[in-house]
Amino acid sequence: MAAWTLGVIGGSGLYDLPGLEDRRTHDIGSPFGQPSAAIVTGRLGAVDLAFLPRHGAGHRLSPTEVNAQANIDALKRLGCTDLLALSAVGSLAEDLRPGTFVTVGQYIDRTIARPSSFFGEGLVAHVSMAEPVCPRLSRLAADAARAVGAEVAEDVTYLAMEGPQFSTRAESRLYRSWGAQVIGMTGMPEAKLAREAELPYACVGMITDYDAWREDEAGVAVTDVLAVLGANAARAQALVAALAGALPATREASPIDSNLDHAIITAPSARAPAMMAKLDAVAGRALRGR
Numbered sequence: 001m002a003a004w005t006l007g008v009i010g011g012s013g014l015y016d017l018p019g020l021e022d023r024r025t026h027d028i029g030s031p032f033g034q035p036s037a038a039i040v041t042g043r044l045g046a047v048d049l050a051f052l053p054r055h056g057a058g059h060r061l062s063p064t065e066v067n068a069q070a071n072i073d074a075l076k077r078l079g080c081t082d083l084l085a086l087s088a089v090g091s092l093a094e095d096l097r098p099g100t101f102v103t104v105g106q107y108i109d110r111t112i113a114r115p116s117s118f119f120g121e122g123l124v125a126h127v128s129m130a131e132p133v134c135p136r137l138s139r140l141a142a143d144a145a146r147a148v149g150a151e152v153a154e155d156v157t158y159l160a161m162e163g164p165q166f167s168t169r170a171e172s173r174l175y176r177s178w179g180a181q182v183i184g185m186t187g188m189p190e191a192k193l194a195r196e197a198e199l200p201y202a203c204v205g206m207i208t209d210y211d212a213w214r215e216d217e218a219g220v221a222v223t224d225v226l227a228v229l230g231a232n233a234a235r236a237q238a239l240v241a242a243l244a245g246a247l248p249a250t251r252e253a254s255p256i257d258s259n260l261d262h263a264i265i266t267a268p269s270a271r272a273p274a275m276m277a278k279l280d281a282v283a284g285r286a287l288r289g290r
Helices: 068-077 135-147 169-177 190-196 222-246 255-262 273-278 284-288
Strands: 005-010 021-026 039-044 047-053 082-091 101-110 152-161 182-184 201-209
Touching: 005 068, 005 222, 039 222, 047 068, 047 222, 068 190, 082 135, 082 190, 082 222, 101 135, 101 190, 101 222, 135 152, 135 201, 135 222, 152 201, 182 201, 190 201, 190 255, 201 222, 255 284
Parallel strands: 005 047, 005 082, 082 201, 101 152, 152 182
Antiparallel strands: 021 039, 039 047, 082 182, 101 201
């Protein structure tokens, strides 16, 4: 058992987290490049927290330009034990209306231009993504969203597209036929990288629109997305505070904390020293133990 250090990755419309006590700013270097922005740490109640705006201050990074490797690595280096991601999403289901909050249960990854793993030549690992989010943190996040007055749908399937363009109508209809319920541009490879870093991860999506599948409506417009995000920003901030207040006093271990024990396949004698050094934060626990 240990204390929680909650990492929060803020999505579109959420570039700061007010209310943090003992606020400090950290420019964390990463062997994977620069994180999206400086990370702000502090305390919400009794919980240590680290906040990172995914798109940088002022939303200067497109989804493809977000360095998810550096973001996850930096949060791990700061001692985060769990990650909560907040993200704007479009709805692919009639019953998931704009303004609704969702917790993600599954992903369909359609990104094509982003590094999706920390591992590679010289150090290979295969983590299971069958259950890609942390059920404990997802459940707590859903309860926190309800506590601040949000309408919540749990365990939805998220289609991660490359972007930055929104979907064509044909694409939107195809994704619906696959069983996807919401669509966004940032959920992957973020969730995969969090799993490789042994960080339990939950994603709360804030629905801003109905994507492009409704034939009698215009397609998605940024102005419409921003209007809903503006209305939901305060509720998203309140959700984080409610979640911090609801976390148990002690953090029970999660199976995700040690999932690399059964994922690294490269024999110790064949592991590249440069890769081992690069992965000192992400996989140091597992590498030191073998």
